[in-house]
Amino acid sequence: MTKTVTVYTCNSCYSIHPTWAGKCSKCGEWNSLSETDKADVKFVTPTSAGQMKKPISISQFKEVADKYIQTLIPEFDRLLGKGFVKGSVNLLGGEPGIGKSTLSLQVAKSFAMQGYNVLYVSGEESENQLYGRAKRLDAIYDSLFLLNETNLLTILHALKNLAPDILIMDSIQVVFHPSIQGVAGSVNQVRYCASELTNYLKAKDCIGVLIGHVTKEGYLAGPKVLEHMVDVIMYFEGDRDQKYRILRSFKNRYHSTRDIGFFEMTEKGLKDVPNPSSVFVDMNLGDNSGSAIAVICDGARPILLEVQALVVDTGYGMAKRTFLGVDPLRANLMVATLEKQLKLRLANKDIILNIIGGMKVKEPALDLAMVAAILSSYYEKPIPAKTVCFGEVGLTGEVRQVSNTVERIKEASKFEFSSIFLPEKRDIIEKVNGQLALNYVKNISEFSQFFVD
Ligand SMILES: Nc1ncnc2c1ncn2[C@@H]1O[C@H](COP(=O)(O)OP(=O)(O)OP(=O)(O)O)[C@@H](O)[C@H]1O
Ligand SMILES: [Mg+2]
Structure with a gap:
Protein backbone atom coordinates (compact mmCIF):
# COMPACT_ATOMS: atom_id res chain seq x y z
CA MET A 1 0.00 0.00 0.00
CA THR A 2 1.24 3.49 -0.77
CA LYS A 3 0.11 6.83 0.60
CA THR A 4 0.86 10.19 -0.93
CA VAL A 5 2.16 13.13 1.05
CA THR A 6 2.43 16.74 0.01
CA VAL A 7 5.93 18.17 -0.37
CA TYR A 8 7.22 21.34 -2.06
CA THR A 9 9.50 21.25 -5.12
CA CYS A 10 11.66 24.14 -6.24
CA ASN A 11 10.97 25.03 -9.90
CA SER A 12 14.53 26.25 -10.24
CA CYS A 13 16.79 23.57 -8.67
CA TYR A 14 14.19 20.76 -8.18
CA SER A 15 15.12 20.32 -4.51
CA ILE A 16 12.33 18.93 -2.29
CA HIS A 17 11.18 20.70 0.92
CA PRO A 18 8.77 19.43 3.61
CA THR A 19 7.19 22.88 4.13
CA TRP A 20 6.53 25.88 1.94
CA ALA A 21 8.83 28.90 2.14
CA GLY A 22 9.08 32.10 0.14
CA LYS A 23 12.71 31.41 -0.75
CA CYS A 24 14.35 28.10 -1.70
CA SER A 25 16.94 27.28 0.99
CA LYS A 26 19.04 25.34 -1.58
CA CYS A 27 19.38 27.74 -4.51
CA GLY A 28 18.10 30.99 -3.00
CA GLU A 29 15.41 31.53 -5.68
CA TRP A 30 12.33 33.50 -4.48
CA ASN A 31 8.77 32.23 -4.98
CA SER A 32 9.90 29.03 -6.68
CA LEU A 33 8.37 26.35 -4.41
CA SER A 34 5.24 24.59 -5.62
CA GLU A 35 3.15 21.80 -4.12
CA THR A 36 3.87 18.23 -5.31
CA ASP A 37 2.43 14.83 -4.37
CA LYS A 38 5.02 12.25 -3.42
CA ALA A 39 4.71 8.61 -2.31
CA ASP A 40 5.42 8.34 1.42
CA VAL A 41 8.22 5.79 1.88
CA LYS A 42 6.77 4.64 5.24
CA PHE A 43 3.73 3.28 3.43
CA VAL A 44 5.53 1.48 0.59
CA THR A 45 5.01 -2.27 0.95
CA PRO A 46 7.69 -4.76 -0.28
CA THR A 47 5.62 -5.67 -3.37
CA SER A 48 5.02 -2.10 -4.44
CA ALA A 49 8.71 -1.32 -4.01
CA GLY A 50 9.51 -4.14 -6.43
CA GLN A 51 11.42 -6.11 -3.80
CA MET A 52 9.93 -9.40 -5.03
CA LYS A 53 11.96 -9.15 -8.26
CA LYS A 54 15.12 -11.23 -8.23
CA PRO A 55 18.38 -10.13 -9.86
CA ILE A 56 19.44 -12.14 -12.93
CA SER A 57 23.02 -13.06 -13.79
CA ILE A 58 24.02 -11.28 -16.99
CA SER A 59 25.41 -14.56 -18.42
CA GLN A 60 21.90 -16.10 -18.17
CA PHE A 61 20.27 -13.21 -20.00
CA LYS A 62 18.48 -13.92 -23.28
CA GLU A 63 18.79 -10.93 -25.55
CA VAL A 64 15.71 -9.62 -27.33
CA ALA A 65 16.59 -7.59 -30.42
CA ASP A 66 15.11 -4.07 -30.58
CA LYS A 67 12.32 -3.79 -33.12
CA ASN A 275 24.68 16.15 -50.03
CA PRO A 276 24.92 19.33 -47.93
CA SER A 277 28.30 20.35 -49.40
CA SER A 278 26.68 20.97 -52.78
CA VAL A 279 24.12 23.24 -51.10
CA PHE A 280 26.49 25.40 -49.08
CA VAL A 281 29.18 25.95 -51.72
CA ASP A 282 28.57 27.39 -55.16
CA MET A 283 31.10 25.64 -57.40
CA ASN A 284 30.58 28.11 -60.24
CA LEU A 285 31.53 31.22 -58.28
CA GLY A 286 34.52 33.13 -59.57
CA ASP A 287 37.48 34.34 -57.50
CA ASN A 288 36.20 36.87 -54.97
CA SER A 289 38.33 38.45 -52.31
CA GLY A 290 37.07 37.73 -48.80
CA SER A 291 35.69 34.29 -49.58
CA ALA A 292 37.23 31.02 -48.36
CA ILE A 293 35.95 27.45 -48.57
CA ALA A 294 36.32 25.36 -45.41
CA VAL A 295 35.75 21.69 -44.86
CA ILE A 296 34.28 21.15 -41.43
CA CYS A 297 33.31 17.86 -39.81
CA ASP A 298 29.98 17.97 -38.05
CA GLY A 299 29.59 14.72 -36.20
CA ALA A 300 31.06 12.13 -38.51
CA ARG A 301 30.11 14.03 -41.65
CA PRO A 302 32.50 16.28 -43.61
CA ILE A 303 30.79 19.34 -45.12
CA LEU A 304 32.14 22.07 -47.39
CA LEU A 305 31.18 25.60 -46.39
CA GLU A 306 31.86 29.11 -47.62
CA VAL A 307 33.12 31.66 -45.08
CA GLN A 308 32.95 35.28 -46.19
CA ALA A 309 34.75 38.22 -44.60
CA LEU A 310 34.50 41.94 -45.11
CA VAL A 311 37.28 44.08 -43.64
CA VAL A 312 36.54 47.78 -44.07
CA ASP A 313 37.75 51.05 -42.50
CA THR A 314 35.66 52.04 -39.49
CA GLY A 315 33.52 55.05 -40.41
CA TYR A 316 33.08 56.52 -36.95
CA GLY A 317 33.23 55.38 -33.34
CA MET A 318 34.51 52.00 -32.24
CA ALA A 319 35.42 49.31 -34.76
CA LYS A 320 32.52 46.86 -35.16
CA ARG A 321 32.74 43.06 -35.16
CA THR A 322 29.78 41.22 -36.69
CA PHE A 323 29.96 37.43 -36.66
CA LEU A 324 27.20 35.35 -38.24
CA GLY A 325 27.36 31.56 -38.12
CA VAL A 326 30.92 31.47 -36.79
CA ASP A 327 31.69 31.10 -33.08
CA PRO A 328 32.17 34.72 -31.86
CA LEU A 329 34.77 33.65 -29.30
CA ARG A 330 36.91 31.89 -31.88
CA ALA A 331 36.40 34.70 -34.40
CA ASN A 332 37.63 37.29 -31.86
CA LEU A 333 40.53 35.02 -31.05
CA MET A 334 41.51 34.86 -34.75
CA VAL A 335 41.33 38.67 -35.09
CA ALA A 336 43.53 39.12 -32.00
CA THR A 337 46.02 36.48 -33.23
CA LEU A 338 46.25 38.17 -36.64
CA GLU A 339 46.89 41.54 -34.97
CA LYS A 340 49.57 40.15 -32.66
CA GLN A 341 51.35 37.67 -34.92
CA LEU A 342 51.16 39.47 -38.27
CA LYS A 343 51.13 43.03 -36.86
CA LEU A 344 47.96 43.73 -38.87
CA ARG A 345 46.21 46.96 -37.89
CA LEU A 346 42.66 45.75 -37.40
CA ALA A 347 41.68 48.04 -34.52
CA ASN A 348 40.42 50.68 -36.97
CA LYS A 349 38.64 48.17 -39.22
CA ASP A 350 35.09 46.84 -39.09
CA ILE A 351 35.16 43.06 -39.55
CA ILE A 352 32.15 41.06 -40.70
CA LEU A 353 32.31 37.27 -40.92
CA ASN A 354 29.47 35.17 -42.30
CA ILE A 355 28.84 31.53 -43.14
CA ILE A 356 26.72 31.22 -46.27
CA GLY A 357 23.53 29.16 -45.90
CA GLY A 358 22.75 29.85 -42.24
CA MET A 359 24.90 27.05 -40.80
CA LYS A 360 26.36 27.60 -37.32
CA VAL A 361 29.84 26.18 -36.73
CA LYS A 362 31.76 25.95 -33.47
CA GLU A 363 34.49 23.61 -34.72
CA PRO A 364 38.09 24.94 -34.40
CA ALA A 365 38.89 23.43 -37.83
CA LEU A 366 37.13 26.49 -39.27
CA ASP A 367 39.89 28.77 -37.90
CA LEU A 368 42.15 28.61 -40.95
CA ALA A 369 39.26 29.47 -43.30
CA MET A 370 38.30 32.46 -41.09
CA VAL A 371 41.94 33.65 -41.20
CA ALA A 372 42.02 33.10 -44.98
CA ALA A 373 38.80 35.07 -45.55
CA ILE A 374 39.96 37.98 -43.33
CA LEU A 375 43.42 38.13 -45.00
CA SER A 376 41.86 37.85 -48.45
CA SER A 377 39.52 40.78 -47.78
CA TYR A 378 42.24 42.83 -46.00
CA TYR A 379 44.74 42.47 -48.87
CA GLU A 380 41.96 42.34 -51.50
CA LYS A 381 43.52 39.23 -52.93
CA PRO A 382 41.15 36.40 -53.88
CA ILE A 383 41.93 32.84 -52.90
CA PRO A 384 42.21 30.82 -56.14
CA ALA A 385 39.03 28.96 -57.12
CA LYS A 386 38.79 25.27 -56.13
CA THR A 387 40.86 25.80 -52.97
CA VAL A 388 39.81 24.52 -49.57
CA CYS A 389 41.35 25.09 -46.14
CA PHE A 390 40.98 23.66 -42.67
CA GLY A 391 42.97 23.61 -39.44
CA GLU A 392 42.89 24.97 -35.92
CA VAL A 393 44.89 28.14 -35.26
CA GLY A 394 46.56 28.52 -31.86
CA LEU A 395 47.20 31.78 -30.01
CA THR A 396 50.82 31.86 -31.17
CA GLY A 397 49.65 31.55 -34.76
CA GLU A 398 50.57 27.87 -35.21
CA VAL A 399 48.26 25.78 -37.41
CA ARG A 400 47.29 22.63 -35.53
CA GLN A 401 46.00 19.21 -36.52
CA VAL A 402 42.28 18.48 -36.39
CA SER A 403 40.41 15.16 -36.40
CA ASN A 404 39.11 13.36 -39.51
CA THR A 405 41.81 14.74 -41.86
CA VAL A 406 41.31 11.91 -44.35
CA GLU A 407 37.51 12.34 -44.49
CA ARG A 408 37.92 16.09 -45.07
CA ILE A 409 40.38 15.58 -47.94
CA LYS A 410 38.11 12.94 -49.49
CA GLU A 411 35.14 15.34 -49.38
CA ALA A 412 37.19 18.06 -51.10
CA SER A 413 38.35 15.65 -53.82
CA LYS A 414 34.77 14.40 -54.32
CA PHE A 415 33.83 17.95 -55.36
CA GLU A 416 36.89 18.22 -57.62
CA PHE A 417 38.77 20.83 -55.61
CA SER A 418 42.33 21.13 -56.82
CA SER A 419 44.22 22.52 -53.85
CA ILE A 420 43.98 22.34 -50.10
CA PHE A 421 45.64 24.25 -47.23
CA LEU A 422 45.93 22.03 -44.16
CA PRO A 423 48.01 21.52 -41.02
CA GLU A 424 51.45 19.86 -41.18
CA LYS A 425 51.80 16.44 -42.72
CA ARG A 426 50.56 13.18 -41.27
CA ASP A 427 51.42 9.72 -42.68
CA ILE A 428 47.86 8.65 -43.44
CA ILE A 429 47.36 11.56 -45.84
CA GLU A 430 49.47 9.81 -48.53
CA LYS A 431 46.70 7.22 -48.93
CA VAL A 432 44.06 9.70 -49.99
CA ASN A 433 46.14 12.15 -51.99
CA GLY A 434 44.73 11.98 -55.51
CA GLN A 435 44.41 15.02 -57.74
CA LEU A 436 44.63 17.46 -54.83
CA ALA A 437 47.68 19.64 -54.26
CA LEU A 438 48.32 19.50 -50.52
CA ASN A 439 49.78 22.73 -49.11
CA TYR A 440 50.90 22.15 -45.55
CA VAL A 441 50.76 25.23 -43.35
CA LYS A 442 52.93 25.55 -40.21
CA ASN A 443 51.71 28.92 -38.97
CA ILE A 444 49.72 31.94 -40.08
CA SER A 445 52.82 34.04 -40.93
CA GLU A 446 53.77 31.42 -43.52
CA PHE A 447 50.12 31.31 -44.68
CA SER A 448 49.92 35.12 -45.00
CA GLN A 449 52.79 35.14 -47.55
CA PHE A 450 50.33 33.82 -50.09
CA PHE A 451 48.23 37.03 -49.72
CA VAL A 452 51.13 39.50 -49.54
CA ASP A 453 53.02 38.32 -52.65
N1 LIG B 1 2.87 26.78 -47.20
C1 LIG B 1 4.11 26.70 -46.78
N2 LIG B 1 5.13 26.55 -47.65
C2 LIG B 1 6.40 26.43 -47.23
N3 LIG B 1 6.76 26.44 -45.95
C3 LIG B 1 5.81 26.58 -45.05
C4 LIG B 1 4.45 26.72 -45.40
N4 LIG B 1 3.76 26.82 -44.25
C5 LIG B 1 4.64 26.77 -43.25
N5 LIG B 1 5.88 26.63 -43.73
C6 LIG B 1 7.13 26.53 -42.95
O1 LIG B 1 6.90 25.76 -41.82
C7 LIG B 1 7.31 26.45 -40.67
C8 LIG B 1 6.40 26.13 -39.51
O2 LIG B 1 6.65 24.78 -39.19
P1 LIG B 1 6.05 24.09 -37.91
O3 LIG B 1 4.67 24.60 -37.65
O4 LIG B 1 6.24 22.64 -38.14
O5 LIG B 1 7.03 24.62 -36.78
P2 LIG B 1 7.07 24.22 -35.25
O6 LIG B 1 8.49 23.94 -34.95
O7 LIG B 1 6.07 23.16 -34.99
O8 LIG B 1 6.64 25.57 -34.56
P3 LIG B 1 5.85 25.80 -33.18
O9 LIG B 1 6.83 25.57 -32.08
O10 LIG B 1 5.44 27.22 -33.25
O11 LIG B 1 4.70 24.87 -33.15
C9 LIG B 1 7.26 27.91 -41.02
O12 LIG B 1 8.17 28.67 -40.28
C10 LIG B 1 7.61 27.89 -42.49
O13 LIG B 1 9.03 27.90 -42.63
MG1 LIG C 1 4.31 23.12 -33.86
Missing part, protein backbone atom coordinates in the same frame (compact mmCIF):
# COMPACT_ATOMS: atom_id res chain seq x y z
CA TYR A 68 12.56 -0.78 -35.44
CA ILE A 69 10.05 1.00 -37.61
CA GLN A 70 11.59 3.14 -40.32
CA THR A 71 10.34 6.67 -40.96
CA LEU A 72 11.30 6.27 -44.65
CA ILE A 73 12.88 9.74 -44.39
CA PRO A 74 16.52 8.69 -45.02
CA GLU A 75 18.19 11.59 -43.13
CA PHE A 76 15.93 10.97 -40.12
CA ASP A 77 16.40 7.18 -40.12
CA ARG A 78 20.17 7.64 -40.31
CA LEU A 79 20.10 10.00 -37.34
CA LEU A 80 18.03 7.56 -35.31
CA GLY A 81 20.15 4.54 -36.29
CA LYS A 82 17.71 2.45 -38.29
CA GLY A 83 14.43 4.12 -37.40
CA PHE A 84 12.27 4.51 -34.27
CA VAL A 85 12.69 1.70 -31.74
CA LYS A 86 9.36 0.24 -30.57
CA GLY A 87 8.51 1.41 -27.06
CA SER A 88 11.02 4.25 -27.21
CA VAL A 89 10.25 7.79 -26.09
CA ASN A 90 11.72 10.45 -28.36
CA LEU A 91 11.89 14.14 -27.57
CA LEU A 92 12.00 16.61 -30.47
CA GLY A 93 12.96 20.17 -29.52
CA GLY A 94 13.51 23.39 -31.41
CA GLU A 95 12.63 27.05 -31.75
CA PRO A 96 9.11 28.17 -32.72
CA GLY A 97 8.39 27.74 -36.42
CA ILE A 98 11.49 25.66 -37.16
CA GLY A 99 9.50 22.62 -38.34
CA LYS A 100 8.86 20.29 -35.37
CA SER A 101 5.16 19.78 -36.15
CA THR A 102 5.91 19.53 -39.89
CA LEU A 103 8.50 16.76 -39.46
CA SER A 104 6.30 14.94 -36.94
CA LEU A 105 3.36 15.00 -39.34
CA GLN A 106 5.64 13.68 -42.10
CA VAL A 107 6.61 10.82 -39.75
CA ALA A 108 2.91 10.27 -39.01
CA LYS A 109 2.20 10.14 -42.75
CA SER A 110 4.99 7.66 -43.34
CA PHE A 111 3.78 5.37 -40.53
CA ALA A 112 0.18 5.57 -41.79
CA MET A 113 1.40 4.77 -45.32
CA GLN A 114 3.05 1.63 -43.97
CA GLY A 115 -0.25 0.59 -42.38
CA TYR A 116 0.50 1.55 -38.77
CA ASN A 117 -1.99 3.32 -36.53
CA VAL A 118 -0.94 6.85 -35.64
CA LEU A 119 -2.36 9.17 -32.97
CA TYR A 120 -1.37 12.83 -33.40
CA VAL A 121 -2.36 14.79 -30.29
CA SER A 122 -2.07 18.53 -30.59
CA GLY A 123 -2.75 20.93 -27.80
CA GLU A 124 -1.44 23.89 -29.76
CA GLU A 125 -3.25 23.70 -33.07
CA SER A 126 -6.91 22.98 -33.85
CA GLU A 127 -7.88 19.89 -35.83
CA ASN A 128 -8.66 22.24 -38.73
CA GLN A 129 -5.12 23.66 -38.70
CA LEU A 130 -3.70 20.14 -38.53
CA TYR A 131 -5.93 19.05 -41.42
CA GLY A 132 -4.68 22.01 -43.49
CA ARG A 133 -1.06 21.01 -42.92
CA ALA A 134 -1.84 17.31 -43.53
CA LYS A 135 -3.45 18.24 -46.87
CA ARG A 136 -0.37 20.28 -47.84
CA LEU A 137 1.87 17.31 -46.97
CA ASP A 138 -0.41 14.74 -48.69
CA ALA A 139 -0.91 13.01 -45.35
CA ILE A 140 -4.60 12.10 -45.59
CA TYR A 141 -4.77 8.46 -44.48
CA ASP A 142 -7.45 6.45 -42.63
CA SER A 143 -5.01 5.24 -39.99
CA LEU A 144 -3.82 8.76 -39.05
CA PHE A 145 -5.96 9.99 -36.12
CA LEU A 146 -6.00 13.58 -34.86
CA LEU A 147 -6.93 14.72 -31.36
CA ASN A 148 -6.99 18.33 -30.17
CA GLU A 149 -6.59 17.86 -26.41
CA THR A 150 -4.44 18.90 -23.46
CA ASN A 151 -6.01 16.90 -20.60
CA LEU A 152 -3.79 13.89 -19.89
CA LEU A 153 -6.75 11.75 -18.75
CA THR A 154 -8.50 12.19 -22.13
CA ILE A 155 -5.23 11.52 -23.98
CA LEU A 156 -4.63 8.30 -22.00
CA HIS A 157 -8.24 7.26 -22.64
CA ALA A 158 -7.79 7.82 -26.40
CA LEU A 159 -4.52 5.87 -26.30
CA LYS A 160 -6.19 2.91 -24.58
CA ASN A 161 -9.07 2.87 -27.07
CA LEU A 162 -6.99 3.32 -30.22
CA ALA A 163 -3.84 1.41 -29.18
CA PRO A 164 -1.71 3.22 -31.81
CA ASP A 165 1.77 2.16 -32.95
CA ILE A 166 3.02 5.72 -32.56
CA LEU A 167 1.88 8.66 -30.47
CA ILE A 168 2.88 12.20 -31.42
CA MET A 169 2.39 14.64 -28.55
CA ASP A 170 2.53 18.25 -29.75
CA SER A 171 3.70 19.51 -27.27
CA ILE A 172 4.52 18.02 -23.85
CA GLN A 173 4.48 21.51 -22.27
CA VAL A 174 0.75 22.01 -22.91
CA VAL A 175 -0.45 18.73 -21.33
CA PHE A 176 -1.86 18.81 -17.80
CA HIS A 177 -3.36 16.43 -15.27
CA PRO A 178 -6.34 17.96 -13.40
CA SER A 179 -5.30 16.53 -10.01
CA ILE A 180 -1.73 17.79 -10.15
CA GLN A 181 -0.80 21.21 -8.81
CA GLY A 182 0.48 23.86 -11.20
CA VAL A 183 -0.35 25.12 -14.66
CA ALA A 184 0.54 23.20 -17.85
CA GLY A 185 4.26 23.52 -18.51
CA SER A 186 5.20 23.75 -14.81
CA VAL A 187 7.76 21.33 -13.34
CA ASN A 188 5.09 19.23 -11.63
CA GLN A 189 2.85 18.93 -14.65
CA VAL A 190 5.56 18.22 -17.23
CA ARG A 191 7.24 15.66 -14.98
CA TYR A 192 4.02 13.88 -14.07
CA CYS A 193 2.50 13.88 -17.57
CA ALA A 194 5.74 12.75 -19.25
CA SER A 195 6.17 9.95 -16.74
CA GLU A 196 2.54 8.75 -17.18
CA LEU A 197 2.90 8.79 -20.96
CA THR A 198 6.29 7.03 -20.76
CA ASN A 199 4.78 4.28 -18.57
CA TYR A 200 1.99 3.73 -21.09
CA LEU A 201 4.32 3.76 -24.12
CA LYS A 202 6.81 1.31 -22.57
CA ALA A 203 4.05 -1.06 -21.42
CA LYS A 204 2.37 -1.13 -24.85
CA ASP A 205 5.53 -1.05 -27.01
CA CYS A 206 4.22 2.12 -28.61
CA ILE A 207 6.62 4.70 -30.05
CA GLY A 208 6.31 8.16 -28.51
CA VAL A 209 7.40 11.41 -30.14
CA LEU A 210 7.14 14.23 -27.61
CA ILE A 211 7.57 17.70 -29.04
CA GLY A 212 9.27 20.11 -26.64
CA HIS A 213 9.61 23.88 -26.52
CA VAL A 214 13.02 25.44 -26.06
CA THR A 215 13.99 28.39 -23.90
CA LYS A 216 15.51 31.66 -25.17
CA GLU A 217 18.97 30.12 -24.67
CA GLY A 218 18.03 27.15 -26.87
CA TYR A 219 17.65 24.58 -24.07
CA LEU A 220 14.63 22.39 -23.63
CA ALA A 221 11.98 24.13 -21.53
CA GLY A 222 10.65 22.29 -18.48
CA PRO A 223 12.40 20.11 -15.98
CA LYS A 224 15.80 18.61 -16.63
CA VAL A 225 14.37 15.33 -15.41
CA LEU A 226 12.47 15.09 -18.71
CA GLU A 227 15.78 14.73 -20.52
CA HIS A 228 16.73 11.78 -18.30
CA MET A 229 13.34 10.15 -18.71
CA VAL A 230 13.32 9.86 -22.51
CA ASP A 231 15.46 7.58 -24.72
CA VAL A 232 16.26 9.98 -27.56
CA ILE A 233 16.61 13.78 -27.63
CA MET A 234 16.82 15.61 -30.94
CA TYR A 235 17.11 19.34 -31.56
CA PHE A 236 16.35 21.32 -34.67
CA GLU A 237 18.95 23.93 -35.52
CA GLY A 238 19.04 26.54 -38.23
CA ASP A 239 17.59 29.86 -39.05
CA ARG A 240 13.81 30.03 -39.45
CA ASP A 241 14.31 32.59 -42.20
CA GLN A 242 16.64 30.29 -44.13
CA LYS A 243 15.35 27.18 -45.81
CA TYR A 244 17.92 24.73 -44.42
CA ARG A 245 17.44 22.94 -41.10
CA ILE A 246 19.77 20.65 -39.19
CA LEU A 247 18.49 17.93 -36.90
CA ARG A 248 21.02 16.98 -34.26
CA SER A 249 20.75 14.15 -31.81
CA PHE A 250 21.77 15.16 -28.32
CA LYS A 251 21.14 11.83 -26.62
CA ASN A 252 20.31 8.40 -28.04
CA ARG A 253 20.11 5.23 -25.99
CA TYR A 254 20.19 3.06 -29.15
CA HIS A 255 22.67 4.75 -31.50
CA SER A 256 25.64 7.09 -31.63
CA THR A 257 24.90 10.81 -31.45
CA ARG A 258 27.60 11.73 -33.97
CA ASP A 259 25.27 11.88 -36.97
CA ILE A 260 23.27 14.90 -38.04
CA GLY A 261 20.38 15.21 -40.48
CA PHE A 262 20.07 17.92 -43.14
CA PHE A 263 16.71 19.12 -44.38
CA GLU A 264 15.31 21.80 -46.62
CA MET A 265 11.95 23.42 -45.76
CA THR A 266 9.67 23.32 -48.79
CA GLU A 267 5.96 23.75 -49.46
CA LYS A 268 5.66 19.95 -49.22
CA GLY A 269 7.44 19.80 -45.85
CA LEU A 270 11.03 19.00 -44.94
CA LYS A 271 13.02 17.39 -47.75
CA ASP A 272 16.23 15.40 -47.28
CA VAL A 273 19.49 17.06 -48.28
CA PRO A 274 21.77 14.05 -48.73
